[in-house]
Amino acid sequence: MKIIDISQKLHHGTPVWPGDTPYSFQLNWTKEQTGSVNVGQLTMSTHTGTHIDAPYHFDHNGKKVADLPLERFIGPALVVNVSGKTSIGAEDVQHLDLTEISKLLLKTSSWENKSEFPSEITFLQEDLAPYLMQQGVDLIGVDVPSVDPIDSKNLPAHHSIENSHIQILEGIVLDEVEEGIYDLIALPLPLTEADGCPVRAILIDRT
Template sequence: MTKKGWIDISQPLSSDIAHWPGDTPFSYETAFTKEQTGSVNIGRITTSLHTGTHVDAPFHFNDEGEKIIDLDIELYIGTALVIDVSGYDHVDAEVLRGFDLEGVERVLLKTAVPNNPEVFPERISELAADMADYLGSKGVRLLGVDVPSVDPLDSKDMETHHALYRNGIHILENIMLDDVEEGNYELIALPLPIKGADGSPVRAVIRPL
């Protein structure tokens, strides 16, 4: 049975969270203790903007693309449809035609990859670039996925990223949908207003409609 309240679909950030090979791992420390300051504890984090649940700004893969601070925050607030594509290793426009996407602005894909924030996957389901044209034709503006990328993990051309961008579709990655049923939800996944940034961590939550 679907929970009725808000459901956190974010990966918890900790020193154990997986990160892209070669990228900056997440770390947290209490930089100054209350004993040291006489009044408060003060924490400090170090992280890649693409560790854990996060959104990509177009600048991530396009030097001329918008940065996080330039994006409309309403992209990340509103109704979303969770669809289960875990039965497919290759997700393309033909697969998505099997779902009713009329009037849907945000699509969250539940793939076959288990959500384990502490393990970076060796492979992920292939999300074909041709699905971008189909999603765009339906008026979709945001695509969320439960894997680190919408492209193959070794991709250099970032074909699906670029195809989504051409269709005005923005990207939310590393959401956790293992225990989420298909259906319509309200989504909040706000990025931080980081000037000049190519992405941002988010606290993504959904609530059944």
């Protein structure tokens, strides 16, 4: 069994949405102070690095992170290379065999320099989620910070995905991952009030 980490590493300087809370880690207590342990403090946005979006992020009546079913974040995933496309719609995935797949991970390769927040990304079209719901897909993952264009305010893809009862996983790292079927694990913390949550996303290579 081979485990592939598809999470962004979090550190001072991890790019975040312009104006959002930057990532920060500091020791509040040191081993010298306590006599036994170091104790750190994290400060960051709920949408830092590799993360999931809860519907509450863009819908006041949407579910929050702790309300989401955990089985949506575990299961067979298909990684597909869609590099070079401006956007991804239903027609771009209709050739795929999704018979035994519940998660679809899209390798757009449109966020080339991950040390800087991108100004443009490959985004998802509104017709993609309804099609994937019909095929039994319950999670969409992308290697960019959002499923919508960076400057979008009405977030059509987010709302289409929510209406299709599909979960959103953003900011995964697929640079070195080949196309194929894997087992995905990307569990969020049980945050009862949160609109999103960074995750440690991994793929298990079945071969």
